[in-house]
Amino acid sequence: MTARSATSAPSVPRHLPANKDLWVFVLGDFVIFGSYFVIFMVSRHQERGLFIESQRHLSLNIGVVNTLVLLASSWLVARAVQLTRAGEFERARTMIVGGGLCGLVFMVIKAYEWSAKIAQGHTFPSNNFFMYYYMLTGVHLFHVAIGLVFLGVSYFELRHRRRVGSVETGATYWHMVDLLWVVIFALLYVMR
Amino acid sequence: MTVAPVWTAPAWTRKPKIDQWIAWWTIPVFYNIFGLIFVVLTRVMPPPRPDITQTQIVQFFVDHSLTIRIGFALLMFFIGFASVANGLIALQMKRMSVSPVFAYAYIGALVVGGLPGCLIPAFAFVAAALRPDRDPQIMVMLYDWCLLSFVGSLGCFCTQNMVLALAIFLDRNDVLPKWLAYMSIWMIVTELLASPVFVFRSGPLAWNGSISFYLGTVVFVVWEFCMIRLLYTAIEKQSPNEQIQD
């Protein structure tokens, strides 16, 4: 399956996941993170050699593992929404817990990665590449932390009031966190 | 309630919600003067560069001494109106279906925030502008003092935005829309990204940086504009007879 095939899907009933308020946030966050990415690219353009040289010191394995962890958590959370719609609240809750645990694993791995880099002497003010590395991953980590709060709200929603919209809110936020990480992964770890 | 016969108040004082309307009007006025003070007069926004020499810093104060002093003289008066804006927002927060804890925390956080965020920077610049013949080392310190304190007073505004966002999220009376709460999360992120100003003297995360200053300021201006607009709607929608629990 490719991304292109998605747009030509047969006509389906239109449904706005979560609510407009959340999408104001998601689209605005896209713009804000987009600005960070463009500013990063402009700096990279100015110091291309330094960025490629510094990039070698990042652990690609950790980056890949963290991407896989977040993708798995997104899958769990997306399944949770589908299960909620089907009325299987018990299983949906398990999926949400699984997604949240993946988020925690992501944070632990990130903390390990940071401490390893700091031990190697690559700190925040070391050079511009590492400045962006800590800044982008740090802001993203803050979004992960808030995402865990959102998943927690979804979990309690599934226990008590069971409104699909509230579960969708947590899920949409969490996918945004996943998506931003995919871009950060490409820009910081992989591109040359 | 009827007005006492001994003293008849003018008709405008009997307008419903008159006190909130007066408080509301101080906010756009205050922020326009705020812009005049910080952008036009005192040159704190956009901030001067952190990576200039001692001589250039002294020259900056010599060149702008008069406007810095005029600007901050205005600030010394108008800063008081910040508490009117906070009082109005706190009142609207008290209309929400949540405990007034957040409303009082909002006032508390901003009472604190006004000092490191506004007045302390002002005094550092004024002290430098009043006597540009001070030891140049001291001039450089006052320069850093003002701009770091101005851009880098983080926690007060994180707390302010956190309690505001929580109050809006938990509110079931729909006093302010939920998307404003989400915007307050951006404000917290903005403060987080202002924290590197204490580390970097140039680049996007310095106090005049594209991320730490410009992006943050754009978010702040958008937030403030929405807040002013939404407060207007909130007051307008409020029933004059609504009882707010004390």
Add this chain to the structure above:
Amino acid sequence: MDLRPQWISLWLVPLFGAIMAMAFVAFPGFLPPMPPSMTAVQVADFYAQHTAAIRFSMVTFNLCAIMLIPFFMTIAVQMKRMSLPSHVLAYSYLGAAATGATLFAIADIFWLIAAYRPGRDPQLILLLNDMAWLVFTAPVGAVVVMNLALGLAVYLDRRPVPVFPRWVAGFNVLTAAAMTPAVCAVLVTDGPLAWNGAVSFWLRLGAFVLYLVVMFAVVRSAISAQAREP
């Protein structure tokens, strides 16, 4: 309703007011106020010569000034008794009172740091002295907004018998007007508007002291009236 907290807060004013009047007289830099034209060496000399008196008076201010806060909170509570559309003015008053008091609490520490180490570089003592005087004199905005908020509240109060008499509104606006010119202390270092000038120093302090005296009497009768209410 138990009115004892309000009575206690009210009577803290004359008690600590008297102590602060003593501290005021004891500070050698107030009578007359130190001119901004003093050089760094003169300022350093001043702190070296009068260390004990400076410490005594500023520590006293440090201890006592914030004791006026309960009184201002009593006024905020009385504002909430008024028949107003909302409590927004009381909240504004409360926030402004806290800001104003904080500034004073910072100013006296600058004076104390300046007096702490006599051997310090005179340039640094001059800076601390400037900071103390500027922070003490100029930021009157908070107190002015307190007065304006209270004045407006008194004016709008729709009780048949208002909590505070109507003239208190005018008196508050007048006090605000008398204190406002002190902002010019950051602008000029000479003449009546400088921090040692007749307007910025004497008129501002005089207006504030008169304000405390008058408001003491007014709040006292307001609490008595509250006590008589059913």
Add this chain to the structure above:
Amino acid sequence: MTAAVRTTAVWAGLSAITVVSWFLAPAHHAQPVAASTPITLGVLALAVIKTRLIIQEFMEVRTAPLWLRLATDGWLVALFGAIVVSYVW
């Protein structure tokens, strides 16, 4: 294809793309690596596919109102357009 199978297929595809990009990165090489426009464009293309899959499938924008589909696609075009321009410029 049920919704569950579709979601799982999307997840499998995303993970596979991630593993592919693992082979492209400079961290593999002990020697200093040179900038490479083809590899970077390939990485960015994979990133576009991944982000668009997440938006369309996980965030369910595929079935959302038109304005949201336009807004998210517009963002992707603007962002990756700006990234590519600043890379090759």
